[in-house]
Amino acid sequence: MVSGQAEIQREWAARAAEEGAIQHVMATASCPRGIAHLLVSRGFTDEAAVKSFFSPSLDDLIDPMRMLGMDAAVERIRRAVRSSEPILIYGDYDVDGTTATVLLKTAIERSATKENPAIVRYHVPHRIREGYGMRTGVLADAAASGVRLVISVDTGIRAFAAASEARALGLDLIVTDHHLPDDAQGVPDALAVINPVQDGCTYPFKGLCGAAVAFKLAHAILRAACLNDHERHRLERTLIPSFLKLVAIATIADSVPLEGENRVIASLGLRELRNPVQPGLRALMEIAQIPLDRPPTATEVGFRIAPRINAAGRMDVASDVVDLFLTRDPEQARDLAAKLNRLNDDRKVTEARALEAIDEELSGMQRKQGQFPAICLVMDDPAWHRGVLGILASRIVDRTGRPALVLTHEDGQAHGSGRSIPGYHLLDALTSVHDEDRALFARFGGHAHAVGFSLPSERVELLRERMEHHSAAILLQEMLAPPLEYDAEVSLEELSGRFHEWLERCGPFGVGNREPVFITRSVRLASSVRVIKDRHVCLEINSGDIRLRALGWSRSGMLWTELCQRMQLDVGSRIDIAYRLKAKSNPWYTGLELELVDLRLSESPATA
Template sequence: MASAQRGLEREWTIQAVDAEAVVHLAGVVGCPVAIASLLIGRGITGEIEARRFFYPSIDDLHDPTLMLGMGAAVARVQQAVRAGEAILIYGDYDVDGTTATVLLKTAIERIAPKDTPAKVTYHVPHRLREGYGMQTGVLGQAAAAGIRVVISVDTGIRAFAAAAEAKALGLDLIVTDHHLPDDVVGVPEALAVVNPAQEGCPYPFKSLCGAAVAFKLAHAILAAAAATDAERDVLRKKLIPSFLKMVALATIADSVPLEGENRVIAALGLRELRNPVQAGLRALMEVAKIPPDRAPTATEVGFRLGPRINAAGRMDIGSDVVELFLTRDSARAMELAQKLDRLNDERRATEARALEAIEAQLETMRGQDGVFLPECIILDDADWHRGVLGILASRVVDRTGRPALVMMHEDGQAHGSGRSIAGFHLLDALTCVHGVDGNGASAGENGVLFTRFGGHAYAVGFSLPSDRVDALRERMRSYGTSLLTGPVLMPPLECDAEVRLCDLTQEFFDWLTRCGPFGNGNPEPVFVTKDVTLGAEVRIIKERHICLEIGGDGVAGRFSALGWSRGTEWVESCRTLDLRPGSCVDIAYRLKAKTNPQFPGLELELVDLRQTRGGVGVD
């Protein structure tokens, strides 16, 4: 019953798994049956594979030299360091780009002789003045300043004009990026292009974030400089684990799939973030109120650390983040961390004001049955802050269950960000509507829409003249009508296992924790329990959230089940179901540890609920 669309009930499904295989895996590994079912449902079927999943190690990382272009990139960096040539790292203003800048600068400086420090500078673009991507003007200034080598991080894979400019200026350009190359043109002309997504790259894992690609170059540089067994031992046991802290921050914050090598990076990096030595990390975790005596969770990285790091680029200048993570001065680190905290508060206030206007616009897009009419939500306002457009688009997706493009206007240009849902490739959509014939006069020469655009399946950025926004709306409506159908807009709720409340012990939760970190590609498991009984009146929290006290199947005590209104009409659902003490319902939920240390234990985070169906299994 709970749904982003009023009045619609969502189907629940559990992936079918072989019962004998589940019992066998649970027996050889020693985990609960529901955990074994979860693993098999995610393609992990053997004992060795399962143990590697539960206990990832540094040996699970792939060899960086497998990446196309890596050899040429490492050789040129080594040559530059030996010759004392100046190197510029061209970064980006988000978590991915800033941490990548820190990683690569640190690695290059480390291989330089002590008596001849490496000449490494960096440029982090200003989001509003420069926008995303490499700018030819910056390259010209770099060449005039004596720079000989430019290394891009988290950008550059479509920087054809910048690459041509670098060549004309006599600069050796090394592109490290993770974004998708142009399907037609390919990759820019550069001394080396390091991107696992490029055609012909044999690297076995294709979904790294930008900082992880930069880390691979850093790893290869450090490995090439390690001449003895002792140096290689230090690299493996100390340097690489230390670097993984930054890579984990970016991997989680950039929402790349937490599967395969990404999950290894995130798990190892989070482990290393416990009680970090680096002044900037310690200060940032302190202002984010993350205790230093334990490793942060992926949720804390995504919702506490990531937003503060991103706030610098969104509201001010991203280079503050690079300084924060490079400084060894504790006082300066705290000063910068507190600045990021203030900027994040400013970002939240800016976002809240925009969301009020967005909510009003969304209500005009509902039909009489409460269902949103447009398949793709497109919103714009001249007053919205350009730095929060991506966040706003994410909020609209959460609220509506539909892909969203959100724009602001400035000097006749509309600048926008988009976020999408499973089953609708947003970059493909923009690529298609960009060059559609028709509406030529309103859509620019040859009918093209955008002055720039890029991204991937779930997130895009773009700009276009403001007078082409109506053409964008029409083309997206036409493009999305056949693709954004019921199964995409209201997909079944994929549940991982059906369990009893009495199965939800601390031991079960400990095994569940080993299945993390959770995120895109390794979603937090959703469990189903049927025929639970309400032990008290529904408690409504702040008019939008609910708390149910539930029991059943002989469980000792009761669980609290909390429903947070992230796109779900929980209060309306409870009224529709006429819930009262003694009512029986089926619930889908995530299992959580209580956050208040004075009241330890477990609680449930509701995902959906419905009238009890009885019987065995799920639809």
């Protein structure tokens, strides 16, 4: 673990919330003050907005026909289904792309009749052999096999060459994607482009993941196939909730903002994941040790389900995921889930080896300069596996608070992935350094916070120089060491089971609806600091008659053992704590506990 970050004392800043609005929310929702403060600070003040926040429903989903290109796409797909034209779905190898493939294939097949079934094939590219994006060779093979309609999912918004090739081959192309279009070239020349962030699309929510965009098309197809009100009611109240299971997994895994329609999708989808019937999903949850008698949490999806799905594309072939979610055979489902679990174990080992080298380089950087430079870090090693580059970039961001690009090399080409911090638009950065006199990249794309790219290995040093120059001019100190924003100040006495129940109703938490941070001032240390595994700490704190356990996990640059030693904490020490509230239930400990985010010696008067 890299050291040194704990020495910087962060400023604590309360998220603004007007007192009158807090009182109004408390009165209308009958919720605790800390919860009302949380809602007001996040923009929920009127009664309707508060009610929708606490109780998202299917009625909160936006009509898919409001998306630009939807009419033409649905009409062409319906025509292909009626005439038994073979359709190819061109997917991607991550959670977003594989679940999108399953959703759209299932919807098209369900929209057909038993007498005239749909013919739907799919292609999920191999990460190493093909890489991200649509390949013209795949389209040529599809055309030769009789396919006349190709639908991309989670890819295609910059597939200009593929779109031209499709037109030359006589293929109709429908692009569904959520990545940012090219500012200069616009969107590909396709029969329809469905992407809420494209120019001219008036769809009111722009933050959908790729699977959610595919789900919107699936929803529109199924609605168009309904023959009467009974079928439409069954679609909206039975099939659509069932589809939301996979959309929720993709939404959480792709780290899109859990606000607006995304929060509705995640909330409803998690609810539907309780005790799933589909054999593949059930087997995956069982092997991930997620109880089936309750809905999983967003954390369980993000850290137990999603990594196992992603492991297929990172370490082997992502088509196994599609097979897993399409099979009706429980034995095959268990075999495929077990394979994904093994691949995820392999991924962990591969990642750990690379992180050892990264931590050594980061530690050397700190020893030499005293702190991490205020730039986008660019690190490369030909030994690193292409399947874990995105994870490694995320780990560097966690450890340093700097944006990072991570690359590996193969046959003279460098392949990379990047992750960023709030305020630094990584795709704009790549666009800027690419558009200089000497072009850098063979291909690149992504979002503000995550990118993928490739370039000749000989240009990596030039990439490093350009990114250093670009980021040094943009990365401000407040971006690199932002204040700790907390949602409300509460007392330990307020942290009841009822408070936690209300807190759970504010989820699911993730990007855009981050897990709340609370602060409590002037609590006393009831016992000596207990060190766990040489890195983590457990504090017993009390205020009045309330006594709780607070845990500090040494990750993301915070070294709790060093911090506690430097503060000379001992029994009776008074401290202010920033934390997240957790509920634990295991054979050794049941009840509420605190997950420390920060702490400092208290300047407030002592409390009993």
